[in-house]
Amino acid sequence: xxxxxxxxxxPLEPFVHPALFYRDEQEYLDGTVPFVxxxxxxxxxxxxxxxxKNLALIRDALGDAAGDVRLLDMREAGRNPGRIIxxxxxxxxxxxxxxxxxxxxxxxxxxxxxxxxxxxxxxHEALINAAFRGRTATILCPYDVERxxxxxxxxxxxxxxxxxxxxxxxxxxSDAYAPGAVxxxxxxxxxxxxxxLTFAFDSxxxxxxxxxxxxxxxxxxxxxxxxxxxxxxxxxxTTNSVVHGGGSGVLRVWAEDGYVVCEVRxxxxxxxxxxxxxxxxxDQRGGRGLLLVNLIADLVRVHxxxxxxxxxxxxxx
Amino acid sequence: MxxxxxxxxxxxxxxxxxxxxxxxxxxRGVRAAGEVGLTTRAIWEGVLEQAVREGEDVxxxxxxxxxxxxxxxxxxxxxxxxxxxxxxxxxxRRPPAALRRTLDLLWPNQTGIEVAPx
Numbered sequence: 511x512x513x514x515x516x517x518x519x520x521p522l523e524p525f526v527h528p529a530l531f532y533r534d535e536q537e538y539l540d541g542t543v544p545f546v547x548x549x550x551x552x553x554x555x556x557x558x559x560x561x562x563k564n565l566a567l568i569r570d571a572l573g574d575a576a577g578d579v580r581l582l583d584m585r586e587a588g589r590n591p592g593r594i595i596x597x598x599x600x601x602x603x604x605x606x607x608x609x610x611x612x613x614x615x616x617x618x619x620x621x622x623x624x625x626x627x628x629x630x631x632x633x634h635e636a637l638i639n640a641a642f643r644g645r646t647a648t649i650l651c652p653y654d655v656e657r658x659x660x661x662x663x664x665x666x667x668x669x670x671x672x673x674x675x676x677x678x679x680x681x682x683x684s685d686a687y688a689p690g691a692v693x694x695x696x697x698x699x700x701x702x703x704x705x706x707l708t709f710a711f712d713s714x715x716x717x718x719x720x721x722x723x724x725x726x727x728x729x730x731x732x733x734x735x736x737x738x739x740x741x742x743x744x745x746x747x748t749t750n751s752v753v754h755g756g757g758s759g760v761l762r763v764w765a766e767d768g769y770v771v772c773e774v775r776x777x778x779x780x781x782x783x784x785x786x787x788x789x790x791x792x793d794q795r796g797g798r799g800l801l802l803v804n805l806i807a808d809l810v811r812v813h814x815x816x817x818x819x820x821x822x823x824x825x826x827x
Numbered sequence: 828m829x830x831x832x833x834x835x836x837x838x839x840x841x842x843x844x845x846x847x848x849x850x851x852x853x854x855r856g857v858r859a860a861g862e863v864g865l866t867t868r869a870i871w872e873g874v875l876e877q878a879v880r881e882g883e884d885v886x887x888x889x890x891x892x893x894x895x896x897x898x899x900x901x902x903x904x905x906x907x908x909x910x911x912x913x914x915x916x917x918x919x920r921r922p923p924a925a926l927r928r929t930l931d932l933l934w935p936n937q938t939g940i941e942v943a944p945x
Contacts, residue, residue, distance in 0.1 A: 716866065717844050717895075718843070720864075742897070742925050745864060745898075745925075746897065749897065749899075752865060792934075793909075795903075796899060796902065799898050802898050802929060802932060802933060805932050806928070
């Protein structure tokens with residue numbers, strides 16, 4: 511499985527993907543604002559997708575030039591890390607002609623990301639390298655060395671081919687760069703939750719399984735658009751199980767903190783590490799189910815096992 | 828596996844919702860009732876292919892009795908709309924929330940689809 515998951519990570523050029531380690535606001539601005547200004551001066555499209563507080567710092571420092579930059583609050587646009595590549599990074603890069611360099615600051619990992627979110631965050635950072643391999647793009651990823659735990663910073667050396675140390679302006683090659691290994695290491699099993707509603711489905715009960723999930727989610731306090739989104743996610747995941755995952759699966763729904771969680775496990779093997787993270791060409795039929803799930807859920811975790819696949823989605827109540 | 832909830836474990840669970848399609852009186856199009864999902868996809872795609880072939884400028888899809896459309900069903904509508912060309916369009920009346928949401932997220936600015944809330 512390691513070989514299969516590691517395969518998409520070849521030579522990156524002309525893609526550039528440094529981590530920027532910063533210790534305080536000044537180091538943050540010193541590392542990000544010249545990066546933006548250099549891009550604008552070179553005529554490159556520039557986007558900044560960072561948590562709201564840092565977004566305000568950059569916007570204020572840029573002054574009028576901020577109007578030429580696509581600004582996104584990563585806490586919203588990137589709440590689900592699986593949404594960032596298709597919904598933020600590739601969405602921006604693909605809107606410009608191939609071969610024209612784009613610059614993006616992407617800060618998907620901030621102090622306060624939960625232990626549940628983190629494996630999806632670090633896998634996302636690793637998978638950027640596969641999603642942008644050979645693309646003319648530069649993505650700078652700031653890391654708050656004061657507030658993030660040591661293991662997060664260690665992982666950043668594995669997910670970025672180069673790192674700009676705190677207080678430096680120069681990127682250094684990372685000897686620890688190993689994005690495929692990160693994807694494998696954080697492919698953590700998702701143990702079944704004992705108190706969940708549990709429903710075994712097959713092709714005859716696809717529709718019923720969706721109704722069961724929606725009924726339970728509503729009982730647990732999910733409503734409005736979120737409930738519609740859970741219905742869509744359930745339909746896509748259960749249909750995938752029937753079509754690609756051995757013909758049947760097990761659906762579970764439960765409440766966890768401020769979320770309703772919906773999980774589908776089946777006997778299929780999801781080989782493509784970028785499944786659900788790639789924009790789909792407009793003329794391609796099919797292949798958008800997992801992409802939609804990533805776009806609508808607040809968090810998606812996937813476990814790819816030798817004996818099956820589990821996809822777990824969180825929807826904020 | 829846990830069984831503390833009174834939910835059928837597997838197998839048939841009453842009649843699965845189908846998809847019924849009726850011609851509209853007085854205008855070109857259909858009224859559909861039921862769900863668009865894996866088991867009814869062929870019916871839905873048949874309706875859309877027929878609409879593309881008929882060559883009318885406007886083809887009405889009355890969906891107020893359709894309770895759900897999955898991503899593949901939305902994709903079939905987008906693909907059919909893309910084949911219309913020449914200012915032709917589908918007018919989709921009162922679609923379920925899932926269809927609007929999917930079109931907005933995956934096929935924004937798709938030509939040939941006009942969504943009418945009522």
